[in-house]
Amino acid sequence: MKAKLQELIEEMKNVVIYSNDDIENFRLKYLSKKGVINDFVSQFRDIDPSQKKEIGQLLNTVKQFAQNKWEEACLNISSKSLNNESEKIDFTLPSEPDFSGSRHPLSIIENRIIGIFRQLGFVLHEGPEIEDDWHNFSALNFPKNHPARDMQDTFFIAEEIALRTHTSSVQVRLMEKQSPPIRAIMPGRVYRNEAVSARANCFFHQIEGIYIDKKVSFKDLKQTLYIFVQQLFGEKIQVRFRPSYFPFTEPSAEMDISCQLCHGEGCNVCKHSGWLEILGCGMIDPNVLKMNGINPDEYSGFAFGMGVERIAMLQFDVKDLRTYFNNDSRFLSQFKNY
Numbered sequence: 001m002k003a004k005l006q007e008l009i010e011e012m013k014n015v016v017i018y019s020n021d022d023i024e025n026f027r028l029k030y031l032s033k034k035g036v037i038n039d040f041v042s043q044f045r046d047i048d049p050s051q052k053k054e055i056g057q058l059l060n061t062v063k064q065f066a067q068n069k070w071e072e073a074c075l076n077i078s079s080k081s082l083n084n085e086s087e088k089i090d091f092t093l094p095s096e097p098d099f100s101g102s103r104h105p106l107s108i109i110e111n112r113i114i115g116i117f118r119q120l121g122f123v124l125h126e127g128p129e130i131e132d133d134w135h136n137f138s139a140l141n142f143p144k145n146h147p148a149r150d151m152q153d154t155f156f157i158a159e160e161i162a163l164r165t166h167t168s169s170v171q172v173r174l175m176e177k178q179s180p181p182i183r184a185i186m187p188g189r190v191y192r193n194e195a196v197s198a199r200a201n202c203f204f205h206q207i208e209g210i211y212i213d214k215k216v217s218f219k220d221l222k223q224t225l226y227i228f229v230q231q232l233f234g235e236k237i238q239v240r241f242r243p244s245y246f247p248f249t250e251p252s253a254e255m256d257i258s259c260q261l262c263h264g265e266g267c268n269v270c271k272h273s274g275w276l277e278i279l280g281c282g283m284i285d286p287n288v289l290k291m292n293g294i295n296p297d298e299y300s301g302f303a304f305g306m307g308v309e310r311i312a313m314l315q316f317d318v319k320d321l322r323t324y325f326n327n328d329s330r331f332l333s334q335f336k337n338y
């Protein structure tokens, strides 16, 4: 009997189980009541008592081996059949709808603008939204009680402390801590005490730029901004500079681009002029350089500032500024592919 049991183990080792049928056949043959192992259990009663201990142990080993092999096969085959299920997926079916979010249109435009200036060697800088009078006004050549301060209706928080009205304040912070050459692009949110309408909001976004080095001229300003709008709107764009006034630049200008909608013919968007204003700019006033510790006899520079909402309105044909801030997912989900 001992030899037969050893043979039985070898036989079971060689049984290959592939399918659910194989599992059931194995169970019937070896583990069921009428199975081979139970036969040996019945015969066990009649064997010589001197052999009982040894044969008993061997019989247990055989039973245990059969049980283990069967359980292992059950586990393997059931996970395999799961895999087979997944192989039945039809890959030609349309995919599940994509509910992932998308970037906000203002972020899309802001990132594009920053990307263009980065290629031109400008580095990114940011400053605080709560500013003191010095950084927002005085260091930018707005004298106390000067009417130019009224150009920007300010939200004051405390005496001499306000929500910044423009990102030009970051210019000051940068000039304070860095000496020329400085070439930086400074995006951020700004606040003005204005009635909310389709064309104005009490907060909006600007991107500021400065370039200060030896011998920087108006020619550099024009060429830099021209390359910028060509990259943003396409090579066919036309620009013009109109004289303007900002306390911190001299001379100052506003830059217009040819209207993207009517291509100069005249339409409602450009108020039939063929031109759209997109930014303010100028040569940094020597007084501003001096106030911020830069020698105007040695260095010169240009600066510019633009509104992100306005450029995004042109690019995406958005008519009402308020839609940027209403968080309506029907509006926001239109920008998935940008």
Ligand code: DAH
Binding pocket: 165, 166, 167, 168, 208, 209, 246, 249, 279, 280, 281, 282, 302, 303, 304, 305, 306
């Ligand atoms: N800070 C100006 C504004 O908010 C925009 C501006 C104009 C920024 C001319 C500049 C500049 O840097 O040179 O209206």
